[in-house]
Amino acid sequence: MSRRRFTALGAAVVTAAGLLVALIGVPSANASTGTGYLHTDGNRIVDSTGATVRITGINWFGMETDNKTFHGLWSNNPWRGQVDTMARLGYNTLRIPYSNDALKAGATASGVNDFVNPDLAGLSPLQILDKVIEYAGSKGMRVILDRHRPTAAGQSPLWYTPTVSEQTWIDDWLMLARRYAGNTTVIGADLHNEPHAEGTNPAATGACWGCGDPLRDWRLAAERAGNAILAVQPNWLIFVEGVSCPSGGLSDVWDGDPGNDEDCGWWGGNLSRAGTHPVRLDVANRLVYSPHEYATSVYHQDWFDDPAYPANMPAIWDRYWGYLYKQNIAPIMMGEFGTTLANDIDRVWLTELMRYTGTGVTGMSFTYWSWNPNSGDTGGIANDDWTTVNQAKQAILQPYLIAPSPGGGTGTPTPTGTASPTGTASPTPGTGTGACTVTYRQDNAWQGGFQGAITVTNTGTAAVNPWQARWTWPAGVTLASGWNATVSQSGTTVTAAGPAWSPSLAPGASVSIGFTANGTATPPISLQLNGAGCA
Template sequence: MSRTLRRGMLGGVLAAVVTATVGVLVAAAPTPAPAVTANAGTGTGYLHTDGNRIVDATGATVRITGINWFGMETDNKTFHGLWSTNPWRNQIDTMARLGYNTLRVPYSNDALKPGATASGINDFVNPDLVGLSPLQILDRVIEYAGGKGMRIILDRHRPSAGGQSALWYTPAVSEQTWIDDWKMLARRYAGNTTVIGADLHNEPHAEGTNPNATGACWGCGVPARDWRLAAERAGNAILGVQPNWLIFVEGVSCPSGGLSNVWDGDPSNDEDCGWWGGNLSKAGEFPVRLTVPNRLVYSPHEYATSVYEQAWFDAPDFPANLPGIWDRYWGYLYKQNIAPIMMGEFGSTLADPRDKVWLERLMAYTGTGVNGMSFTYWSWNPNSGDTGGIALDDWTTINTTKQAILQPYLIAPVGGGPSPTPTGGPSSPPPGGGCTVVYRTTNTWQGGFQGELTVTNTGGAAVNPWRVTWSWPSGVTVASGWNATVTQSGGTVTAAAPTWTPSLGVGASVTIGFTANGPTSTPSAVALNGAAC
């Protein structure tokens, strides 16, 4: 049935309509996820901070270049897109191969309740998720992503599936529940270095007007509204259970916590307000104080006109004015070596030409290479109404315009990243060798089946563009494919490289997924650009 997802911003509402066939599943008893050790692409062991850097257990600098995969915060209580024809593992494969080394996972406290059930899952495509609770599905995603060298940031996005809140608590979800649930998650994933930290509460923001401001403030000293103080209470409680986690703290919208009001009570002093969660202008004066040192990461949000027409987009000096705005709201924390920055959300449909300029300037502002600011793009999901996603509506095809802007700034996880930059030229067999292949049937049904073919280039040079072929017996035909353009002529199937990753480097692998009509069959005579596997 139709679901509507809403995320509010200052002066605007971000809405997304999610349409899916929803089936209620029976939740099984929760079991802890196994520990997974992250690989070198995102560092070794747990992460901590050093000035404005995020570093791993060896002291090496790590740059988080991730993506948001939402849904666990909605009525579905699990990742969106599980209703599609693209299996969940293949979606993570694609994220990793494109260069996203971290998943930021939004959730609501409703998804953590005993007896919570996940819905909107295509059980033909994802039979291994049937009957699992939301937390058990999260366990599976963490385990698989960790095996690819990716990291996970958990994001308390909403108190309930019904919508966001200005404060970290509501009449139905107390501050103590918020903290207790965080401590439960910290215990659940203790020892699992794939899970690196807690984004405490999504987009604290202003409500009301002075003198009766009721929204989240920063540094105002009112315990029920001061987000800085609440972040300290929750962050320190989590670190008391799991001292190795990073604590990600977002900003507010208006430091006083009220719309169109002032910081110091002087009506002549107009307050500087920005995006929900995006205003960290008071964090330098009123820093978050954690009991475990080197665990604090500030995490602003930043959006473009497709979310809301902020005044600075129409300024005469746009886009030259943008770096100064970012400096004022949050960039100074990084530039002054106070703390790392990890932009937790940013995105746009790019429908307005200004938004493309904004995204290009924003990425340049974060810097290049491992020493740049960290980020998680919003979002993988195509069903975010204000931004769209990196995935298009089939949850398989990629928005190449967005990906091309982000690609130079992505640092891939080990085992899942993009191949070396294409050099052009005709398709040719891999020099000095061939390929290896692993095939598995992932699902079967009457009259059809689904499979994954993983091909590794064992030659002496990159193959550009790559092309995999195989044979099937009579009566077996391709129905759909992903991670490649899959076609069939007679008994021969061809999987051609997608435009976003045309090159398959030495030692690199590609997993081609497909559904087929006919009796369950194993591909034969598999070849990479004509070289037999």
Template sequence: MTHPPGTRPPVAQAAAALAVCLSLVAAALVAVLVRPPGASAAAPAGTGTGYLSTSGNRIVDGTGQTVRLTGINWFGMETDNKTFHGLWARGYKSMLDQMAQLGYNTLRVPYSNDALKPDAKATSVDGVSNPDLVGLSPLQILDKVIAYAGQKGMRVILDRHRPTSAGQSALWYTPAVSETTWIEDWKALARRYAGNPTVIGADLHNEPHADGTDPNGTGSCWGCGDPARDWRLAAERAGNAILSVNSNWLIFVEGVSCPSGGNANSWDDIPDEHCGWWGGNLSKAGQYPVRLNVANRLVYSPHEYGISVYRQPWFDSADFPNNLAAIWDQQWGYLYKQNTAPLLLGEFGSTLADPKDKVWLEKLLAYAGTGATGMSFTYWSWNPNSGDTGGILNDDWTTVNQAKQSILQPYLIPPTPGDGGGPTDPPPTGSDACKVAYTVINRWSGGFQGNVDVTNSGSTTFRNWTLTFDVPQGVTVSSGWNATFSQSGTKVTVKGPSWNADLEAGEKASVGFTANGSDTPQPQTYAVNGTSCG
């Protein structure tokens, strides 16, 4: 989905707290009073326990129980702001509280590769509403949001939305951002959040599509066999690279607009072509499936929109809305109905300004199904400043658009705090769960050696422990011992060795490293398996 970078609508600061309360009360009433025939109450499974995988057309948790993701998109990290929009108006914890209360159990986070650069700066963050975000980088703010979402029982999907903040791209690479950069940045994120099952996977590239100018096809195709254009092959390369460093993640793969890569916004011009929404066409995925090296990790993720985004020809067909199910079957629904793979509708939305869009949205959600066994989804968007869809929030960034929420509410499965814990043991919480001691053991002009002792001071085991910490700008870790070291920007990730993979309660691990740069100020924000350390 496209939207104006950095757009900031007027914010109604007055009575914000009261408005939040009123909107949450209203949402709770809607949840009770508005249910379509046959709709079930919220499934008790919530978002499950531990890491997620797939089984046929289901997403399942670490115990094999079916999980249904019913989430929301919160954009901004892909724009010039390089962080979540609305932080100029409200605190991030307040917004996540509201999302969870309304019933959204998953957060899809769009980002651009610009936001991952070591010198990236987050802008438009109100320090009064978000005092703990002041001065943080985009990735450090993302860490904070993920940590709090995990406390709420929510899951997080990372979405590579744009190569740069300038806009979306038909292909997954551009002259400014190579395929290698795309994949390496994904691997860095996969390492960064290894051991943290709140983050469940990677939406590899947002809305691959035809370029709209060349009828012979120069945009993303599916199954055409050209390595420079075949999105299916690119998804395999990226997905397998990610799984090589973090085998626990799900890999979310969107469709294209036209299997040939050309003829944008055409439905019937070429037999069996049936071009549709950017990212929404998975009609060739049955014939040419994405092949991953780790079994049970693939989720297909089409996009679907209403008239306010583009007036597709099927909206004006004489048999609307009865024609919609057949279109969805042909484009992507067959994958679910044939038990090929799970589906997550990664984006769908509308302003609802056209009466047909209300009918379309109701039909789409009914098609997706109710209860724990329906298709998963993440609605576009939380933000009110999405130009062609608007959001669940109104322009004050506080009150809820009840017309939309009332349609979505019966299909939402609220998160349960405590869900999403580690694959075997619940993670310890708070700075008392682990302690670190840092020492500079040698220094010279242009470099130094450091040592970190990390102690499990909690009562449960850190399985497959991973230590992370931040170093100052300009410091690069060149080598390490007693663990595997990697670095992305200022974030250093230390993976425990196979011979000491589990850190039992009361045990200590000692790791050391050699680095280039100044040894002051010392590293900070230590965490083990996503749990902050004192």
């Protein structure tokens, strides 16, 4: 199968020096994408209260390419404006592809217009990812991380390559799981993108399903990685794609007879053996199967020429992956599907595929490929200006979208740092004043300034509403910027007030207040939450 091509940047990149501002995401919790972390119940995805959640999201790619960050940051539409449009259109989840190259120490993001996005100037790929997650969470959206490629050079049939080992693949997942622990905006891991047969080789050398070879059996690898992640972050969903040919070759060597034609499908789209050879995870109710499905603009499959088309398509979808949902085995989250709509066959395909997923909150989940207009054989929801919308595609998808809605809910982002000095101030009257703890970490320092984050946890029995944190700095240390709160300074006292979209801090909940400051790097002194000293 051919894969999507990424067209050239087509824009000049403006560079400028800037401060490193790492943002940690603020979790979402709302009616459309649920409250707290998500898990599964039969073929449903449900939230922490048991309410059904339907993911109706979109892919925003680029972090898996040589740019190592989101495409479209070179455009004249600021990155927040693009997220705003996605949320407004009804996409409640972002699937974010990345390569392991983007996670390396010293990785550099390119293709960023610093004039339009000054807050991204000088940031690393992970720091930009932090900011997008934070802002998506403030819009009520969720995020799925997708290991799309081992390197920026391209996709791979197997989850490892000669230069990127299985252990590196798993270790990087563990780093991400720890980085976003406690942040319910990030709901899970799409372990590896589109395992498939090896090129045009008819021998069984590519990814298989259930063949038992630990070097090729994608089902076994998904178990190893999924269980490693769940040991660190047991609240994440584990998204597992299919293969192309269950044997891992382009002929049927499953039963030892290479003369039989194997039933092969899209890369990552064949889950026909998941029913008899399921992925086994150590934590129950965390598995979501995530097939991919495409139209003729990607590859002209034989089934598009069937005289019965499109009436033949539901049986094909049933056979490859729909049976898992219909038999209540596991949820389906169609991770990629897309088309240019240049051919009327494709227009019919997209219309029928959406009908097949079902309507309302009980329908199958999905993330459309893609927001980006520069996906060469699908195009995007955004037009080439990265601002206006392809109305023909949006009109077909719109009836199935469940828009996000900003809501309450906070969490504890990671990584945590060393504890700050214990506060000593006496409590003062206020709504929900009570016990609290604080940790402080310094993320960066440079000549004349530094960056850090303060995580405050309400350990009392009542909500603090509205919450307000205060601390002091020595003379000469001044606030430059702050986020996740309204941060201001008067004299040596800094005040961080709860933002309008999350004014309440529930019992047991935490908030991470990020900042940059001028002066010598100094931990906060005597931090208080609504007048109560924090330990």
